[in-house]
Amino acid sequence: MATRSQSLQLPGPKPIRRLQESLINRIAAGEIIHRPASALKELIENSLDACSTSVRVTVKDGGMKLLQIQDNGSGIRKSDLSILAERFTTSKISTFSDLSQLATYGFRGEALASISHVAHLTVMTKTKSDTCAWKACYEDGTLIPAKAGLTQDPKPCAGNDGTTIIVEDLFYNTPTRLSSLRSSSEEYARILDVMTKYAVHNSAVSFVCKKAGSTSSDLSTPSGSTTEQVIRLLYGHSVAKELIHVTTSSNPSKDEGRQSDGNDEGAMDVDEDQDEQDDPEAWSAEAYMSGASYHAKKTVLLLFINNRLVDSPRIKRSLEATYSSILPKGASPYIYLSLRIDPRSVDVNVHPTKREVHFLNEEKIIERICDAIQEALSGGSRSRVFEYQTTLTGGIAEPVEKSKKGKGKEMEKEKEKEVPVPDREEVEEREENVPSSAVGVSELKKKVYSHHKVRTSTQDRTLDSMFPVLSPFQARGTPSKSGDQGESVPLGTQPGQVIKLREIKQSECYLTSVQTLRKEVEKARHKNLSEILEKYIFVGIVDVRRCLSLVQHSTRLYLVNHDAFAQELFYQLGLKQFGNTSRFKLSPPPSLKAMVKLAVDAEEGTSQSRFSKEQIVEMIVSAMISRREMLQEYFSLGISDDGLVEYLPLLLRGYTPNLDKLPLFLMRLGPQVNWTSEKECFETFLRELALFYVPGPLISQSADNNPDEEKAERWQIEHVLFPSFRRYLRPPKTLLDQDIVQVANLPDLYRVFERC
Known part of the structure; x- marks a missing residue:
């Protein structure tokens, strides 16, 4: 009888086989290309390596149907197109020692090869020396005919200098990867996020991104911009106005030496630059970060190391810890950090997508950067501003009493209760549905308590009236206005004059495009924000340079970015007077x-x-x-x-542009x-x-402004712009995001004072 051990026989070892080349390439492609945004990142880096000044991206279905990247770089030679999509074909390195001096984005030559294994790839390119562009199609790393019956050789076609890469049907042959992707809108949001970060870091390059078939772009930056301008354009005025610029390096004395004047400065810089080239541990960092007055729910960190967009949880935690003693609990900052390290101290080949890098003296460098940021935050001259946002309108009625029985007791209980502040989404939903005139008759007879009393006279004291005028007012200039009848009317106005806004009638225009734009203005109008502008009381200008003013509506005090409101006003006035300005x-x-x-x-x-x-x-x-x-x-x-x-x-009588x-x-x-x-x-x-x-210049004004010009600008803002807001502006809902903030509410202030 056989024993139990004899009946259970172990299976023999399986044979080791060499994987098929197509399977190897498809596995490698999955390591590089995770989703459309990762493919776009690789292609943008190739465009930047080609010294492009313009990168245009067109997307369809979140990049899964179409991902087109067009640049105006140096292009690709026709002789190189045959091996362009093969693995490990690159112009960046030739020997292993080149990795220690790497200064380009890509170097392994796997991006186009990986894309060709999971998508249909088409390349159109032209160098400056070519008489025409060349078009080539790829599949699994090799050239294929564009159409049946044609040869696989590149074909001549019309095109501009540079390269256009078209990626179609991404992951068509890997259904598992395709099904794991999110919705097209979420994938498109990831694409915009990647382009936004590269646009900030490469501010001199023009970036444009739009959906296929759309006439307008969702992201657009002009070429030759500064970093501050791109941040203002992409992240908004609320971030840009609080930006702090910090630079630090491994040799802080170098920056101090460059600030001094003297005949030896040039020679000193040459010697120090030479020392840095010889020092493999040399580094420098530049950061644009938000101050203490700005905070968001989630940290926004743009981290570039040697021009590569990377992730570093360690650096992120250190920066958040630096802000933890400054920002309120749960608040997070905005930080753009560019770190340049000697290539000999950086290992970029630790992640297939170059998402992570390792470098020497990481703890020391992070500590030095955090110290510089903390010093800038604590030693800055900016004052701390506390803001909060609640309901924007005062037109929503208080709940009417359901019964007259027990009226006194109910009122006492209501006074003791603190009304919870609703979420912003709930507020906007209610504001769209509740009419501004929904006030019951019984409400008119209710007693008005002290903490609900508001001023109703425009003759009451304003902020400007608290400061005496020491010098006479002078307008910025007095050019003459030539109307359609040839009349000349001086534009310069003197203080004390009352500007009577004449009625601006809408011109008759039968162009469909103009009528469409006018309808869009009316459609985008926010009803409750319009109510604030119609019934506000001007309090005063807080800061001319930062374009901030205070207005009161009902029992609430609002901080208004009059620059953003003015820009929308003048656009609408130009559209209203189209053809008859x-x-x-x-x-x-x-x-x-x-x-x-x-x-x-x-x-x-x-x-x-x-x-x-x-x-x-x-x-x-x-x-x-x-x-x-x-x-x-x-x-x-x-x-x-x-x-x-x-x-x-x-556009507006009585207002003089700068x-x-x-x-x-x-x-x-x-x-x-x-x-x-x-x-x-x-x-x-x-x-x-x-x-x-x-009002004012395009970029923030310097501190040494002409006082007469500033007084002229203040007078025009108060006596021309704000009355025009009341009369002509149809405010869109987009102004609610960051251009009007409630800073105080009278009942809330009374509750605070009662506890003191």
Whole structure:
């Protein structure tokens, strides 16, 4: 009889086989390409390595159906297209020692190869020396014919300098990976997040992202911008106004030495730069971070190490710990940190997607950066601002008593109860459904308690009345306004004058595009925010430089960004008067070319463009002169035959725009206006015109402003702009996000005082 051990026989070892090449490549592709956003990251890095100044991305179905990246870089040679999508084909390195001096984004040559194994890949490219572009299609790393019956060789086609990569049907052959992806809207949000971070770090490069078939872009940054400008554009005014710039390095004395004046400064810098090149532990860091007055629910960290977008939980925890003693509990900061380390001290080959890197002296570097940030936060001159947001309108009625029985006791109980503050979503839902006039008759007879009494007279004391005027008021200038009948009316006004706003009638326009834009303005109007503007009482200007003013509505005090409100107002006024806008004459008329040249010379980043400054000026001037009849007819912008700017549109009587911004306004009309589409042309032009009209300069003013100009600006804001908000502005809901904040409520203040 067989024993139990003899009946249980173990299976023999399985044979070891070599995997098929296609399976190997597909497994490797899964390590590199996780989702559409990771494919886009690899392709953007390739475009930046090609010295591109413009990157345009088109997406369909969250990148799963189409992901197109177009750049204007150096392109790819035709002879290299045959091995372009093979694994480990690269122009970045040739030997293993090159990894220690790596200064490019990519180096392994796996991005295009991985994409070709999980998607249909098409490449169109053209170098400056080529007479035409070349188109090639790839599958599983090899060239394939574009159509049946054709050869697999690259085909000539029309195209601009640079490279266009088209990725279609991503993960079509890996259904498991495709089913694990989120919705198309969430994948598109991830794509926008990647592009936003690279746009901030590469502020001189123009980034555009839009959905396929859409006429407007969801992300757009101009080339040659500064980091502060891109952060303001992509993350909003609330972040940009609180930004603090910090720089530190492994040799702090170097920065101090460069700030000193002397004849030996140049020689000293050369010696120190040479020392840094010889020191493998040298590093430098630059950060743009929010101050103590800004906080969000979740930390926003943009971390770049040697220009690579990476994640570092350790650095993130250290930065959050630095802010923990400054921000309230549960609040988080915004931080953009760029760290440059000697390539010899960094190992970039520790993660397939280069998402993580390892470098020497990590603890020491992080500690030095956190110390510099803490010093900037604690030693800054900015005052701490406390803000909170609750219900925006005072028109929602108090609940009417259900019964008269026990009225006295019920009122005493109601007084003792503290009303909970609803969530923002609940507030906006109720505001859209509850009419502003929903006040019962019995409410009118109720006794008004002290903490519900509000002033109703505009003659009451304001903030400005508390400070005596030491010097006479002078307007910024007194150009004359030429109306349609040839009349001249001075624009400069004196303090004490009451500006009577004349009725601005809507012009008759039968263009479908203009009618569509007007309907969009009315559709986007927020009813309860309109109620605030109709019934507000102006309190005063808090800060001209930061564009902040205080207004009161009912028992609530609001902090208003009058810059954002003014920009929307002037856009709507330009749209309302389309084709029939008044104008004011410039005497003497300046040269259009001289104005544009002045702005181009002052613009940063133009040296990185493939066009010279003279070419840029000529392109902008020729584009505007060729369309001067249209500009004169539709927008009242007069340009003579010999290129003189004779008159400008006058959007609001009694308001003088800052003519120092005229060169920048004329320059931006070239690249920022979409001249190819009628609706977008009208909208983008009016947006630029509104930006020209907003108070103050485009960028924050310096501390040494002319006091007379500041008084003129204050007077126009209080006596012209705010009355115009009340009369003409149709405020959209987007202004609620960050441009109006409730800072106080009278009943809440009474409860605080009663406890003291």
